[in-house]
Amino acid sequence: MALDVLIVDDSAAIRKILQRVLRQTEMPIGNIHEAGDGVEALAMLEQQTVGLILSDINMPNMDGLEMLGKIKSMDAYKAVPVIMITTEGNQNKVMEAVSLGAAGYVRKPFTTEQIKEKLTGLV
Amino acid sequence: MSVATAAAAPTREEIVEWVTHSTNEVFTTMLGMEAQFGEHFVEDPGKGLTMGVIGIIGLVGEWTGTAVVSCSSPLACKIANTLFMQEYPSVTDEVLDAVAEMTNMIIGNLKNSLENKLGQMGLSIPAVVFGRNFATRRSGKESWYVIQFAVDGERFDVQLCIAPSQAGVLTGTGVPRIMTLA
Numbered sequence: 001m002a003l004d005v006l007i008v009d010d011s012a013a014i015r016k017i018l019q020r021v022l023r024q025t026e027m028p029i030g031n032i033h034e035a036g037d038g039v040e041a042l043a044m045l046e047q048q049t050v051g052l053i054l055s056d057i058n059m060p061n062m063d064g065l066e067m068l069g070k071i072k073s074m075d076a077y078k079a080v081p082v083i084m085i086t087t088e089g090n091q092n093k094v095m096e097a098v099s100l101g102a103a104g105y106v107r108k109p110f111t112t113e114q115i116k117e118k119l120t121g122l123v
Numbered sequence: 124m125s126v127a128t129a130a131a132a133p134t135r136e137e138i139v140e141w142v143t144h145s146t147n148e149v150f151t152t153m154l155g156m157e158a159q160f161g162e163h164f165v166e167d168p169g170k171g172l173t174m175g176v177i178g179i180i181g182l183v184g185e186w187t188g189t190a191v192v193s194c195s196s197p198l199a200c201k202i203a204n205t206l207f208m209q210e211y212p213s214v215t216d217e218v219l220d221a222v223a224e225m226t227n228m229i230i231g232n233l234k235n236s237l238e239n240k241l242g243q244m245g246l247s248i249p250a251v252v253f254g255r256n257f258a259t260r261r262s263g264k265e266s267w268y269v270i271q272f273a274v275d276g277e278r279f280d281v282q283l284c285i286a287p288s289q290a291g292v293l294t295g296t297g298v299p300r301i302m303t304l305a
Contacts, residue, residue, distance in 0.1 A: 010248070013224035016207055016217070017153075060248065087231030090243065108228050109152035 002030035003051035003123050008041040008067065009085070010059045014108070018054055018085070018115075025116040027123045038062025042070060045077060052122060057086040057093055065096055072101040081122045085110065130185070130241045133285075135268065137240070139163045142270045142281050145232035149225060150274065154205045158279060161271035168267065168284075171259035175199075176214065177252045178226030182234060184244035188265075188285030190233070192226040196253070198277035214253055223249040229281060237285070 007018045015034045022029050033048055035041035037059040053071065057064040064084055071077045081103035088094070094105055104118045133141075143160050150158040171191075176199040178192040194202070200211045203221035211218050226249045234244050252259075261267060265286045272279045 011220070011224050011227060013206065013217075013220040016220075017224075020208055058246065087228055087235070089232070089235030090238070108231065109149045111152055 002028045004030045004033065004049065005052045005054065006033045006035060006041060006044060006048070006050040008035045008038065008053065008055035008059070008064065010036050010056065012036075014056070014085075021110075021112045021115050024112045025119060027116070027119055029123065038064065038067030038070070041067055045071070045074070049076075051080060052119070053080060053082040054085055055082060057084055057088045057097065065093065065100060068097060068100045068102060083118055083122075085115075130287075132287075133237065133240050135163075135165065137236075138268045138283060139270055141233050141236035142229075142268075142283065143272075145229050145236070146270075146272060146279075146281055148232060149228045153225075153228070154202065156205065156274055158272040158274050161273055161278075163268065163270045166267045166269055166282075168261040168263055168265065171261045173257060173259070174255045175253075176219065176222050177259070178222045178249050179252065180226050180230045180249040181247035182230070182237070182244050182285065183247070183288075184238075184242055185288055186237070186241040186244065186285055187288045188283060190226070190230040190284075191282040192222070192229060192280070193282070194222070194274070194279045195277050198274060198279060199253075201275060201277075219251040219253060223251045226251070233283070241285075 005022060007015050009015050019032050022032060033044055035044050039062045055064045068082055071082060083104040084097045084102050085106045085108060087108045097105060106114055106118055146158045150156045172193055175193050175195050180190050182188045196214050199214060199218050199222050202225060203211045203218040206221050231246060234246055238244055265284050267282050267284045270281045
């Protein structure tokens, strides 16, 4: 069954690139939704059901780590994998993402293969 | 009572190496294109770029500064074509978004190298300027590192100005800024 995905990034370019990359993986991806920050993402999750979330860490209004914590406290989304995709190299932030329940971490810049590798087993 | 002192400034060679590494990694990984290192030099503040597509991003922490990424309109379109797999014959909002993201990734990766020496930093949201016959001015008193590359026969430059913050706080004094005048 195709999986609906939510991409959370304040960069319109990265959202567009990830849309293309997800299609290129030839994995069973259904609808792809987009949000520009954590606040928008949480509002969207109240309207839509998704099976996978790809999120940046550094974003205005609500960053990816705060959003991740809130998603993992929602019964409906506890088990939904969240993969962080970011230029952030600070190991403390990466460790925090993992401790909050992130299913994986991809550093920008990324290749289609790197994204596919992270999604294998999740999709 | 101990007094915190600012970390030693990175050398010009370190800056050039980090910028080159970051630029190459972004071009190779995201675009499958090669950014050939050209030359590097140091410029005084004052007059800046006057045309093309320019991405500007701020760095803030115990050290603070500004980074500028610039290229011609044809190269900006080529970058967007490859990133989005769509033809852009002229500069559109999406082309500017592509340059903003290239700026974010190149300087974001450079920030990771700078942080190892200068302590934690944050990045501002990138801004992009596009046009011809405009004037930019680099205020402040710090020098700028200019590192030039060639991509598909077109110039691609990365410029960086960085200085210790006063008491680790962005005060505005001595902080390099870019002003654009139409």
